[in-house]
Amino acid sequence: MILAGLQKNSFIDFPGKISCVLFVTGCNFICPYCHNADLARGEYPARFELTAIIDFLKSRRGMLEGVAITGGEPTLDRGIVDLCRAVKALGYPVKLDTNGSRPGVLRQLISEHLVDFIAMDIKAPLHDYSPFSRNPTIHEQMTASIRTIMESAPAYEFRTTCAAPFINGTTVEAIAKSIEGAACYVLQPFNRRAACLDPEFNQKQDPGLSADEMQRLKPRAAPFVKRCVIR
Ligand code: SF4
Structure with a gap:
């Protein structure tokens, strides 16, 4: 497996842990x-062999408390299971970021105890994913991933990036209903300064929501989940 990037320290990518971040x-x-357009397109210039990552993790034992794996979409890479196995063999807890499109991979990672925390993005109500995926049946995979995570992941959160025109009170409520009973639902504001995969997305409009607008979203979602936070 070839990794596109390594961030050596992070205080925000693995809840409660100082971690490094591996980019697939x-x-x-x-x-x-x-915000990770180069990674999403598979055009990221950096390359790290797995052996180099393993050597780095060995050298950081006692300093790092976990390893966060993100992308891109990590579950697309055939090497993800072996990567998680190698990281776990070194004694590190693993946190995985996913868009939820590969429920079978999530099932395997969970059943083999290769992942300790899963953060799954939910971009929009499941029946309205056309701005995010060209797969017309993606809602089936998303639903399967949600069910798998809620039923069997050791720890997890669902997350929504709150950007117009996709997110408002109605759509947030619909998303929250699709994860009813979930342990944690995170609403995260869109970072309006970052470059986007669609270069015009934050040029022709301001998709960011104000702090007040974010606060007004929370009570729309909170009744359906155990914990709802703005991060
Ligand atoms: S799921 Fe969306 S936000 Fe995440 S890496 Fe892919 S294109 Fe980017």
Whole structure:
């Protein structure tokens, strides 16, 4: 497996842990507001062999408390299971970011105890994913991933990036209903300064929501989940 990037320290990518972050290249989604456009297109210039990552993790034992794996979409890479197995063999907890499009991979990682925390993005109500995926049946995979995570992941959160025109009170409520009973639902504001996969997305309009607008979203989602936070 070839990794596209390594961030040596992070205090925000693995809840409650100081972690490093591994970046897997390539994605099957087309989110217009994606901040990792080069990674999503599979064009990221950096390359790290798995052996180099393993050597780095060995050298950081006792300093790092976990390893966060993100992308792109990490579950697309055939090497994800072996990567998680190698990281776990070194004694590190693994946190995985996913867009939820590969429920079978999530099932395997969970059943083999290769992942400790899963953060799954939900971009929009499941019946309205056309701005994010070209797959007309993606809602089936999303639903399967949600069910798998809620039923069997050791720890998890669902997350929504709040950007217009996709997110408002009605759509947030619909998303929250699709994860009813979930342990944690995170609403995260769109970073309006970042470059996007669709270069015009934040040029021709301001997709960001104000702090007040974010606060007004929370009570629309909170009744359906155990914990709802704005991050
Ligand atoms: S934001 Fe969308 S396009 Fe970008 S990496 Fe995540 S799922 Fe892929």
